[in-house]
Amino acid sequence: VDTGAERYPIWVAPGELRRLPDRLRQIGLDGRRVFLISDTAVIEAHGRTVAEALDSAGTPGASYVIPAGESSKTQRTASEIYTWLAGERAERRDVILALGGGVVGDLAGYVAATYLRGMPVVQLPTSVLAMNDAAIGGKVAIDLPAGKNLVGAFHQPVAVISDIETLRTLPRRSYTEGFAEVIKHALILDPSLLALLERESTRITSHAPDLDLVAQVVAQSSRLKALIVSSDPEERGLRAILNYGHTTGHGIEQATQYTQYMHGEAVSVGMMAAGRIGVELGMMSQALLDRQADLLRAFGLPTAAPGVNATAVLDAMKRDKKVEQGKLRLVLLEGPGLATVRDDVPQELVERTVQSVLRG
Structure with missing residues (x-):
C-alpha cells in the first residue's frame, strides 16, 4: 500500500508468523517492545507460534487476550x-500486534490509533x-448499540502479515464466510480473479484446501484492496466501491444482533440485494446476477436471509455511516469489474428488494 503519505508492505505466504522477527526487522521495528492483542480462540491456536518466534529473537513484550x-x-x-x-x-x-480476525484487527487498530495519540500497529490477520x-x-473502529463501526479512525498499519497456515485452524463456516470479501473484490474490480474463483471453487473450499492456491487468491485479492486504498486512503471517492453488499449486510448483522449471520454471510446476502436492484434499474444483466449467485453458492454462502425482520434491517440501513444528506449510497454493478455508487435509488425499490432477500 502506498498512499503517498504512508507506505507499507503486505506479506502473504504460509509460515509468516514464524518469520515475524525478520519482518519486524525489515520495517525497522526490531528492538522495540511489542504488545500483542488477540482473542481467546486465536491465542490458543497460534499464540505459542508467535511467542516462540519473538522469544527466539529476544523481543520484549506482553499480551492481552479478549473474549472472541x-x-x-x-x-x-x-x-x-x-x-x-x-x-x-x-x-x-512501541508496537501493537493485532493477532486475529476482523474484530481483533479493528479493536487493536482503534486502540493503536488513539492511545498516546497513535502507536504503530502490525496487522497479523x-x-x-x-x-x-x-x-x-x-x-x-468499535461498535455502538446504534450500529457497527460508528466510532473509529483511519490509522494505517506499518505492515500486514498474512500467514496462510493459520487458516487450517479455522472452523469450516469461518473459513468459507471470508471468501465473500474475495468474491466482492472480483466482482467489482477483477474479471480474471472472478474466473479463477469460478474455476477453482472446489479446490479452495475442500476440507483440505491447496494452501498455495489459497495464497495466490488471497495475494491477488489483497493487491486489489491495496490499489484502491492507495488511491483513496480515507474513502472520499473510489474506495466507496469496496462497500458493495455492505449496506444491506451491515443492516442484517445489526438486526440479528451479530448472532445469526457472520459478516461475510451477511455481505453475501447484501450483494444479492444490490444485484437485484441493479437488474431492476437496467444496469446489471440477469446473467451476471445468476453468475454471482452461483459463485456465492459454490463457496457455501447464503443468497437470502429468511426470517430476518425487514423493518429492523431497513432502519439500520438508514443509520449507515455511508448515508449522505439522508440518502442511501449504494454500490451497484454495471458489469464484471465495473462498479458505481448511486444515491438516487428509489426508496420503494430498496425496501422491496430487501424484503425479497429476507423472504428467501
Missing part, C-alpha cells in the same frame, strides 16, 4: 486495553475475512 466475538468490539473493551497499556508503561514508539478486508486499509 463481535461483542468485544466496544469502548469498554478498548478502555480496558488502555488501562493495561498504561500499567505496562507502553510508549509511543488469521482469517480469510481479515486477510482480504479488515487488515488492509487502516479503517479501525
